[in-house]
Amino acid sequence: MPFTTGRWPKNALVGKRRTARWSSSNMELAGRCKVLPVGSAPVSPDVMNFFRVALDFPLVEGYGQSECAGVAHIADPRDFDSGNVGAPMISTEVKLVAVSDMGYEPTDTTHGEGEAQFPVRGRGEICFRGPTVFSGYFKDPVRTKEAVDADGWLHSGDIGVWLLDGRLKIVDRKKNIFKLSQGEYVAPEKIENVVAGSDLVAQAFVYGDSLHAVLVGIVVPEVDTVVKLAKSLGISSSDIVELCQHDEVVAAVHMDIVRVCKAAGLHSFETVKTIALHPQPFSVDNDLLTPTFKLKRHDAKKAFLPTIKALYSQVVDLVGGHHVLQV
Template sequence: MAAPPSMVTLPQFTVPAPGAVKKDGETVPRRHFKFADRLLDHPDNVTTMWDVFLHGNKISGDNDFLGVRRMENGEPKEYIWESSNSVRRRVENYAKGLSKLGLGRQEALGVYGVNRPEWTMTEQACYRQAFIIVALYDTLGEEAIEYIVNQTEMKYIVATADKVKHLINLKSILPSISHIIVMDETYDKTLDAAASEVGVAIQTFKDVEKLGEDVTEETELPKPEDIATICYTSGTTGAPKGAVLTQAQSVAVIYSIVAVGSADTFAKVDHTDCYVSYLPLAHVFERAAQGLFVYNGASIGYYQGNTATLLDDIIELKPTVFCSVPRLFNRIYDKVLSGVKAKGGIAATLFFTAFNSKKANLKTTTKHWLWDRLVFGQIRQRLGGRIRFILSGSAPVSPDVIDFMRICFSADVYEGYGQTENFCGSCLTVSKDNTTGVVGIPFPCSEIKLVDVPDMEYTSNDQPFPRGEICIRGNSVMREYYKNPEKTAETLDEDGWLHTGDIGLFDECGRLSIIDRLKNIFKLSQGEYIAPEKIEGVYQKHELVAQAFVYGDSLQSSLVGIIHPDKDELTKWAQSKPEFADKSFEDLCADAEVNKQLLSALTAYGKSNDLKGFEQVKKIFVTPEEFTVENDLLTPTFKLKREIAKKKFAKEIDAMYAGRTFN
């Protein structure tokens, strides 16, 4: 006889920290259920990020390590590879060359460019010589670059050839810069004279390697307490803050990912794995991911530098692991489903039969012997056909999309949660637990508690689950914000807890869910609290919508929205309607009747996805302009910059609230 529901013992994935006592206004700190006795720090004999590299080099040796696509007459061909041993020789020479140029221990070295082998080799050289690597995002504006370079008193920048002229032109506001090292073998040599005039020397990456070839003197090895990186938050408002992360703090995260793999609560990675690097190395998600593959001696293939050709790179590379962000997963979701609907008939019936069959068994498996071959094989090929597991990070991903990825790619899909301030080392979901809507359990290097937020009515005594601000403490939490004691004190309390600004709850199994954000919430005039990201997440699942920005004025009783449609889907939709069939994408976006019909579709869709009446936008402005990093509407990790979006669309927002039309 089955036990009644009330008597069923549910698994507990987190446990109270040993000896911890619950304090008023907060939960007891919780830890990973398999690593409760202590917070992990480092493996034996691996205490720095340079040790991480050496560990992988010992495994990989002459095997493929870093790969890029060969170009022929401007066309990308196969991947060509460099072995781990070859890369190690180059890194050591390059590191010595940088020292010979005058870069000193614990001085800042800037990196300015998209992911490529030279980026990774620069990172490893910094770890070897105890330089401080400071990334300048490829799409940063002048103001932020000026702020970061001047705050760190940066003298040396490693950059791609296309950035050299820009840096020289900025020299008047970047007085400390004395050397630019160009990643490319060739660059515009006419820039040498201009650089010399403003007191900047230019060398190529290989020039610096050669400079170090004849250096026989060994320099001091890095120490665990040395600063590994100052990673500046991309932030949606204000000046960027530089999170100071030591070698030891970075190692703790890599070790934790390895440990949960060995404990069978996360995927195992080994030297046979292949990873595609495209998420910005300027951010900790990609740095932590690469660290895992470096440690295990796996191979890393780089995209061409253009996200528009990413899927082509993936098909050629055939990676076994794919790390990405919800924005890309949402696009894949939309494209596959719209393609299925367009086919219709037997093909659509077969797809949804297979889909629903697999979904019914998701709690136990992501695979099906028949459907994976008959229905999902072609979809799986979109990511190369060899994917073992997928990891989503940077922002919560919709449960529908998570389930879709598990079903269609026949792979384990994990969700991670972390911040710049702890090298991404917060939470990971658990192997074989396909529960959606959770971000998992703490990294073994971290413990987590929830602290009451009375103003938002979140408390540790809430029923059925405790709720509050997520606070993290452990071996990966940053030392401080660089030269910013005021912001440091706001974020790190006297007991070492990192206050994340995210609102979470611990569920019945001790898993963490993110349910809100301290700052990303506002109140409408009638007193209703609004979480815009939740609403945007619903609308962006509609096939006609690529991006959405939901806004509510506290003096108004309703929400308005800025919608960027999916160009292919909107065009296809218009062609089925005679009155719109001959209009361009831009004309469709400006058409009042299109606006009306799209709003009607979104309202119905929102209702079917359980949006309350006050959560629905009452008016929309349809823009043909995509929200991108380049136009400053997205952070480099693809989060919406709300304040920037509010300013950019101020006229349209005012018009919607005033009841005016746009044509």
């Protein structure tokens, strides 16, 4: 597998010349730390580069799960290109399986859209097989059968892409559960059901991922109650499109959402940090609901991506001194 040259990245060169200032950091580790693996959640490139310079030894991202003995992929210490988890460990077979309902196929040659598009050698759900894969969950054959197929492949629930040089990049999540950047697991459907308990909310789409510390939400308002709310705020308009853009209305709806989340006993990290109001209901016709009226989460993310980015720019969700916008 080809690697980048064993040189520090350009944006780290200035810091590299100042290594003497940071030499005490490694000395406090008794000078014995040669490489630092990181995992559990993706790390911002800014954070990776900062600590590579500050500590003066390589940081590498790894990937895996408890069911495959922890680590199945790990980046090479000589590779300074952040955002991927390297090549498979020698003990592990890895393949990508089609997730057609989300538009991911092993035959895909590109990922992303517009300026963010890049070439790949396949996309799909990441699956592991090998001696490190577990034999099953304790006294839980049903759950074991859901995780491991008849051929012994462990289905991770994560969506990955093969980069052209054989490294793996995690890009999405198949299962309706994800981890925030601080390591907390979130079940968005549970939160959406709680949010919908507000009299002001008709439908909700809660978004978060492992590059962000907080949740944001796209909320379809309950028209009649929101119009009444607007009048109580001294707003005469009854146009729901106009009201969805009104800061006072948005703030009042968000305040009520926070109230119902607290009343339901949700943790603070499960409470939506900020919202946008969307006047058009989610439906089968606009491809945001399945025929059984379940939210098509992947399609909702694509449809509301500009709004999601705007919401994250409004909240304190800082990594490495920058708003995290890699969604």
